[in-house]
Amino acid sequence: MFRAGSKFLYALSAFGFVAAFFYALATGNHAVGMDSLVGPLTLGYKGRVGDHVGYSILVVLQAIDAAGWRTCACTIPAVSGAGGAIEAFALAHRR
Numbered sequence: 109m110f111r112a113g114s115k116f117l118y119a120l121s122a123f124g125f126v127a128a129f130f131y132a133l134a135t136g137n138h139a140v141g142m143d144s145l146v147g148p149l150t151l152g153y154k155g156r157v158g159d160h161v162g163y164s165i166l167v168v169l170q171a172i173d174a175a176g177w178r179t180c181a182c183t184i185p186a187v188s189g190a191g192g193a194i195e196a197f198a199l200a201h202r203r
Contacts, residue, residue, distance in 0.1 A: 113203070117173060117174070117176065117203075118174075120173045121170050121171075121173045121174035123170075124166060124167075124169055124170025124173060124174075125167070125170050127166055127170075128148065128163055128166035128167045128170060129148040129149070131158070131159070131162055131163055131166055132147060132148035132152075132156075132157040132158050132159075132163045133145075133148060133158070134158065135157075135158025135159040135162065135163070136156045136157065136158040142155070144156060148163070151167060161184070161194050161196070164196075165182060165184075165196050165198075168196075168198065169182060169198060172198060172200050176202065176203055177200040177201065177202055177203070178200060178201055178202075178203050179198060179199070179200045180199045180200060180201065181198070181199040182196060182197070182198045182199070183196070183197050184196050184197075185197070
């Protein structure tokens with residue numbers, strides 16, 4: 109039904125989401141409760157996700173892989189952006 113490439117993309121996307129979920133749990137306040145579970149499931153809209161930068165990078169890389177792009181590299185520059193914003197750059201190309 110699905111070709112090998114599609115299976116790989118879906119598996120990579122699912123792994124990215126699961127990795128982001130556990131990263132949010134690990135960098136949270138280490139108290140297991142509804143806030144620590146609802147936060148990663150709602151992408152940080154409600155509840156806690158811990159380290160927002162790492163969680164956001166993992167979620168964006170998962171979305172890039174789910175859209176059919178292949179992520180080659182991701183980097184966070186040493187210099188912050190305007191107003192102290194933290195930026196991340198992802199290098200991807202279409203399959």
